[in-house]
Amino acid sequence: MIAIIDYGAGNLTSVVKAIKHIGQDCAVTADATQIAGADKLIIPGVGNFKATGALARGALARELQCALTEKRPLLGICLGLQWMFEGSEEAHGLPGLGAFPGVCSRFSDRVKSPHVGWNRIDVGPGSALLRGIPSAAYVYFTHSYRAPLCDHAVASCTYEAPFAAAVERGHLFGVQFHPEKSGDVGLEILENFCAL
Numbered sequence: 001m002i003a004i005i006d007y008g009a010g011n012l013t014s015v016v017k018a019i020k021h022i023g024q025d026c027a028v029t030a031d032a033t034q035i036a037g038a039d040k041l042i043i044p045g046v047g048n049f050k051a052t053g054a055l056a057r058g059a060l061a062r063e064l065q066c067a068l069t070e071k072r073p074l075l076g077i078c079l080g081l082q083w084m085f086e087g088s089e090e091a092h093g094l095p096g097l098g099a100f101p102g103v104c105s106r107f108s109d110r111v112k113s114p115h116v117g118w119n120r121i122d123v124g125p126g127s128a129l130l131r132g133i134p135s136a137a138y139v140y141f142t143h144s145y146r147a148p149l150c151d152h153a154v155a156s157c158t159y160e161a162p163f164a165a166a167v168e169r170g171h172l173f174g175v176q177f178h179p180e181k182s183g184d185v186g187l188e189i190l191e192n193f194c195a196l
Contacts, residue, residue: 002026002194003038005064007054009045009079011178018180022187024194032059040193041067044180045079046142049090049104052083056095068099071171073196075129081147081167081174090145099172100164102148111160114144119157121165121177127154129173130166131192137185139165139177147176171196 004015006028019026019042026042027034035041041064045051055064067074076084087096088104096104107113123135133155146163149156155166157176167174173193179186 001038002040002042003035004028004042004044005035005055005060005080006030007043007045007051007060009047009051011044011046011078011180014178014180015042015044015077018187018190019194022191022194030054030060032063035060035063035067038067038072040073040075040196042075042077042193043080043083044077045083047079049079049082049088049096049145050094052079052096053091053094055083055097068172073171073193074173075193076172076174077180078143078176078178081164081176082145084167084172084174085147088145099169100147100152100167100174101150104145104147106145107160114142115146115159116142119159119177121155121157123155123166124153127166127168128196129168129175129189129192130154132188133185139175139179139182139185141177143176147174 082104152169153164157165179189
């Protein structure tokens with residue numbers, strides 16, 4: 001079973017629909033017992049980085065830490081990916097997980113923000129999450145802040161400047177785009193995650 005973590009950010013329903021569409025069991029939950037029994041975790045999200053503060057409090061934080069220690073596969077989507085970095089300019093002083101180096105930054109006034117719509121990703125070699133996804137595949141984005149490029153980036157996208165579109169390290173995975181809104185390419189990425 002896949003636990004889709006409900007921490008007060010949006011976009012849970014479309015993630016559930018996509019996971020069920022590919023034939024996987026899932027539950028939307030903030031309950032520590034359900035999270036403890038899950039094989040995999042998804043941290044989705046649309047909204048302000050401040051919402052991620054809930055991931056660092058109480059039983060939810062303790063169970064997430066157990067999952068990380070046990071090395072259960074975890075996928076962060078959009079805001080969930082940004083939480084996996086050290087923090088974000090959107091909420092100064094609120095730390096992220098710190099699994100990936102760097103701070104997420106806002107697009108400048110030189111481009112339309114948020115970055116909404118279909119854009120290409122440049123896929124690097126050797127990614128388990130993006131296995132079978134061709135470079136220059138189109139995926140759907142909607143975000144005002146972007147994850148920095150780092151050594152763990154397995155895909156990048158360029159909007160104003162290159163940024164990390166997907167990251168991967170061990171059992172930790174994150175995507176800045178929305179696979180649940182990215183058609184067949186997105187469903188294939190979710191299938192890859194479920195097959196880990």
